[in-house]
Amino acid sequence: MRYVEHIKINRKLSINELITLMGKIGVMGCGRLSRAVDILEEMIKDKDCKVFFGQAGAMIPGGMRNIISGFIKDDFVDVFVTTGATLTHDLIEALGYRYEIGRYDVDDVKLYKKGKDRMWDSYMPNKAYESLEDFFEKYWDEFSSCKKINALVWKIGSKLKDKNSVLFNCYKKKIPVFCPAIADSGIGLMIWGRKARGKKIFIDAFDDMNDIIDIAWTSKKSGVFYIGGGVPKNFIQQAMQVSPKKSGLGVQITTDKAEFGGSSGASLKEGISWGKMSHKGKFVDVYLDATIALPLIYGALKEKGL
Amino acid sequence: MRYVEHIKINRKLSINELITLMGKIGVMGCGRLSRAVDILEEMIKDKDCKVFFGQAGAMIPGGMRNIISGFIKDDFVDVFVTTGATLTHDLIEALGYRYEIGRYDVDDVKLYKKGKDRMWDSYMPNKAYESLEDFFEKYWDEFSSCKKINALVWKIGSKLKDKNSVLFNCYKKKIPVFCPAIADSGIGLMIWGRKARGKKIFIDAFDDMNDIIDIAWTSKKSGVFYIGGGVPKNFIQQAMQVSPKKSGLGVQITTDKAEFGGSSGASLKEGISWGKMSHKGKFVDVYLDATIALPLIYGALKEKGL
Amino acid sequence: MRYVEHIKINRKLSINELITLMGKIGVMGCGRLSRAVDILEEMIKDKDCKVFFGQAGAMIPGGMRNIISGFIKDDFVDVFVTTGATLTHDLIEALGYRYEIGRYDVDDVKLYKKGKDRMWDSYMPNKAYESLEDFFEKYWDEFSSCKKINALVWKIGSKLKDKNSVLFNCYKKKIPVFCPAIADSGIGLMIWGRKARGKKIFIDAFDDMNDIIDIAWTSKKSGVFYIGGGVPKNFIQQAMQVSPKKSGLGVQITTDKAEFGGSSGASLKEGISWGKMSHKGKFVDVYLDATIALPLIYGALKEKGL
């Protein structure tokens, strides 16, 4: 039997000191957050374990760009699966734009007239689409030579000079990036626009599956780390399902709920029934805003010397 | 000024009689649900208005298959955007399997051993994958001749005889189906498996964009109806964004929340800032379990004679 | 094994016909809602079963007044536990005021200046406090003779002529009303105001406990029905805990979540560990907006002839 040990703060604490105290509580949200750090530490430290990072949600307009890049730069993850929106949001900053601190209780008609695209209380400058056009125009020959989504993503990353960019760092570190629904994004729109004007590019909708499943199949062990749900989570879970080695370590940060039956809110444990997760794995679901979870987790991992 | 009129039930009420009473309350969840029916009625009745239906979440394991098919069969919608999971779940029933009524608080290891894939409290028989294999084997020549995702989806539908199937009805009624992340599904796995064994199929990841944007571009008016968020919602919103005619009517059924900044939980009103929604549109966000919302909405629409 | 039977709607359905179809689905939200009606039917029909109804949340500004009164008038419940806010909201309508259909995205300063007290998108006229003052002034002698909270509540109800009033109907049907936190309400303010001006009233903070626990103790069987959580739910659960007969039937409608550890979001099943709920009871937690759940449930029960 272990007992709840109440957190006592009587001096300046570092992030990891706090996370460690939370682990002594062991229950509710703080216990789960601490357990998430432990499980992530285990999967990162284990050289035989491939770490699959699935990320959805407006993390870059929410200030998490350096943290996500940090996971890449520090070799914390081996595979990155994300949404077209995240890649577009990252590219927009790499092209020199920034997200503005705004409000959610505003007149959206006024924002429209000012060219500010709202994501809750963060605004993206609509003018960024013009720079996206120029960027795709400039590198179109190289982009249109790509045959797979992940090849295109790396190619885009290779053209960037922004050292904080997720795209740039994935390219530089040769971390495979999967984005099955890339058509559903600003990047997709750039490709649509060119195809509509008669330009050619042939990217297969299914070829990336082979690459991610190969990694899952050939890994000695695997761990999963999910921020939000959606396609990124499910695409990794699916790779686990068809691989002989199930995921034995898992961390999920979510604000969705299991009781409505969707994949985004499903507990990691549910994946056992499908053959996605290992029967004796260590999993934790953390019900927490990812813009708060990510800095705490990354800060704690760095402080542990990873 | 309008006042809240409390619902009074002193006789047997039909669904639409109840929804109408909810409209007299006008506030909170019941007011929103009633307003959703009114807005849907308006978009369906207006012959100039194209209705885009975006659906995510485990609706078919949740018993909503006939309702979704009903929306298709009754010409309530002009475009259907969904997840690969929904298409796979539908196909599995068309191949003769059924979802089992289960529990969520179970031993997932035992379920795994029994071949039951759990989605909250609904179980899918894992054996269904074998029939999927046979089905894809049988029709591979035709499937592999498809060049677009929406063509493949219709081709799959054309092979089914199940009159309740969403796939069958979309094919029969020639309702375009978009599924940008189809690789992320059981159907995707069937294609991956064949490609991995050297079979050929070339489906472009971006070509469907042209089709949905064309429909949005050439519509005199448009309306949107979202169940859940994810790629289906965003893919429609994106088509609206690049079209000159913004969506003037919108209904969203969601259990997600706006305050975490993601697209799934974003209010329809937020879309105004992006140029996705019309400045003077009628929109309603309904915070409700879709397995309860869908039968009420569909039942009310049918009763209104639509 | 029971299978999910998809809802098919091809004719005008009554509320209970729909709820019955939802029961054939058996899973997710619609399955739970249908099960809730079955469990409520069982507890209401069983003459040996005392039904404890705990209700929190702004149900009267949300249009649920007649439904709640209906539960009382129709002898569906034996004990009513609620918040001071609900009693005050009911009294305000009994005094001739109404709730206005408003908006949630408004300038609250403007509302303040117009004397409109906002509850999400429903407004209460601030002037109602003046009528509350008059009402308490008029009947103060009688009110101040009460020794228990439940006696005061009945006394208030006895002065009303509004046949739709919850207070009036509880008095008329002699349904005991418990409201442990009555001080935390507009009614509480009326009493505070008079005490502050030197008037006398002595109402014991603990005496009502005896009455509710007596009812729980002497019941052959008991059932619980919770709308929202808070004090009303916990006060009933506590009465069950100290009684030899635990609650064997339970329905909870909630939008709260279990994972944060509070009583409001706790599953009914958790009550077994405390000795509040019976080991073999039938319980269901329904995750649903109560302004949608209540009319559906009440309508179905009425249609079943209860």
Added chain:
Amino acid sequence: MRYVEHIKINRKLSINELITLMGKIGVMGCGRLSRAVDILEEMIKDKDCKVFFGQAGAMIPGGMRNIISGFIKDDFVDVFVTTGATLTHDLIEALGYRYEIGRYDVDDVKLYKKGKDRMWDSYMPNKAYESLEDFFEKYWDEFSSCKKINALVWKIGSKLKDKNSVLFNCYKKKIPVFCPAIADSGIGLMIWGRKARGKKIFIDAFDDMNDIIDIAWTSKKSGVFYIGGGVPKNFIQQAMQVSPKKSGLGVQITTDKAEFGGSSGASLKEGISWGKMSHKGKFVDVYLDATIALPLIYGALKEKGL
């Protein structure tokens, strides 16, 4: 215009260094959390500002006892309003019991047989009720001489020697404690049990209102800090409503939602319409698990030298 500055962590960070970086993001959850610390700092530092702390939820079984006691010991708050459950949970630890780290997915019948009362994944030993009985027996003469709830609470605190106890510290620091629904708790049960056996105690249900409203009325300024909603939040808001000085600073940590209309989920801004909050106040609603929010906020405040 201020822009989102992405958090960069390249060295060991203290809690407040992280919170300060979150403030530079300025949007979404992390921006709100940082703003909460700033607003709390302002209300604590301002000697003219009375700080009203309303706390609901199972914070003590969740490991937050020392943090809550810390807010009291450090003179961060002037008034404490809580639930009977929190006071009982605190008393149980003061009597020598501890909360056990458990699981939520367990057989509650087994827990019942082992005498473990579950709150999500934290267990309370049911035997604690025996010590509560002894404690109330021992001090009954003094307890039964109390005429107000807040006097009883201080009296209980005066009998404790546990320096980490919330009850002990409120007594020692002479921080008024309000608990309108104290009957709804284990402490309430102890009093009920004695009254049922013929012992006498007369505690008025309304007298405490005078005390809290007096503090609100005579404060030059006031600030509010809410953890969870329920009666504690509403009881403070009500005191603000009837006082001439509205609350100009406010922080709310909640996992509830505004759209269902209840007081617990209502935004602080809504309080402006009621005359509870100041027209030009600084308020922030933080959507966050309180077991994560509290240590971060308290740690940051301490590090700032408060």
